[in-house]
Amino acid sequence: MADVTHMRIEQLDAIEGFLDGFTFRRAGVELGVTPFGMSIIDMPPETMAYPEHDHSSEGPGNPPAHQLGQEEVYIALRGSADVEVDGHRYQLDTDHIVRVGPTARRKLLPGPDGIRLLAIGGVPGQPGGVRGGLPLVSLNGAG
Numbered sequence: 833m834a835d836v837t838h839m840r841i842e843q844l845d846a847i848e849g850f851l852d853g854f855t856f857r858r859a860g861v862e863l864g865v866t867p868f869g870m871s872i873i874d875m876p877p878e879t880m881a882y883p884e885h886d887h888s889s890e891g892p893g894n895p896p897a898h899q900l901g902q903e904e905v906y907i908a909l910r911g912s913a914d915v916e917v918d919g920h921r922y923q924l925d926t927d928h929i930v931r932v933g934p935t936a937r938r939k940l941l942p943g944p945d946g947i948r949l950l951a952i953g954g955v956p957g958q959p960g961g962v963r964g965g966l967p968l969v970s971l972n973g974a975g
Contacts, residue, residue, distance in 0.1 A: 837863045837864055839862065839863065841857065841859075841872055841909075841948075844857040844858070844859055844862045844872065845857065845858070845862065850873075851881050851882065852881065853875075853876040853879065853881070854873060854874060854875055854876070854879075854881070854882075855873070855874040856871060856872075856873050857871060857872040857873075858870075858871055859871055859872045859950075867954070868952055868953060868954035869899075869902075869951075869952070869953045869954060870950070870951070870952050870953075871950075871951045872909070872948065872949065872950055872951075873948075873949045873951060874946065874947075874948050874949075875911075875913070875940065875942040875946050875947050875948075875949065876942065876946050877942055877943065877944050877945055877946040878941075878942060878943065878944060878946075879942055879946075880941065882939060882940045882941075882942075883939070884916075884937055884938065884939040885937070885938065885939075886934065886935060886936060886937045886938065887899055887900055887901060887902040887903075887904070887934040887935075887953075888900065888901070888934050888935040899953070899955075900934070900955075901934045901955045901956070902934055902953045902954060902955050903931065903932065903933055903934055903953060903954065903955075903956060904931070904932050904938075904951055904952065904953040905929065905930070905931045905932075905951070905952045905953070906924055906929065906930045906931075906932070906940070906949055906950070906951055907929050907949070907950040907951075907952070908924050908925050908926050908928070908947055908948070908949060908950075909926075909948040909949070909950055910926065910945075910947070910948045911925070911942065911943060911945045911946045911947035911948060912924060912925035912926075912942070912943035912945065912947055913925075913940050913941055913942045913943055913947045913949070914940075914941045914943070915930045915932070915938060915939075915940055915941075916938065916939045916940075916941060917930075917932055917936045917937065917938045918936055918937055921941075924940075924947070924949075925943075934955075
């Protein structure tokens with residue numbers, strides 16, 4: 833039998849309590865991906881709720897320690913957003929892709945139709961990438 837996992841996005845478990853109005857799915861975990869983290873996040877239109885963060889230090893709004901040094905790539909599956917990185921905005925839509933290094937402060941600003949975002953992340957040179965998917969607990973202010 834082929835080594836394949838195939839699922840509809842809506843079949844992936846939605847994580848409760850991520851951010852109000854957002855749907856967060858740990859796609860990598862559910863598909864059995866191990867070399868990098870992969871999450872799908874549905875964001876409502878024009879929200880400012882997604883926190884500014886980086887992956888170079890722990891602290892309010894930043895991810896947990898095991899994600900320090902992580903690079904992220906953002907891909908719009910539908911909709912659009914601006915990715916604000918260190919004060920500059922980059923367009924993210926189905927025609928544009930964005931990579932953000934670990935020290936860059938970033939904030940996602942969904943457009944008028946919201947966005948379904950595929951976020952892929954990992955720590956360069958670290959075997960196994962990131963365990964469990966991309967930022968979850970720390971982005972909503974909890975431990």
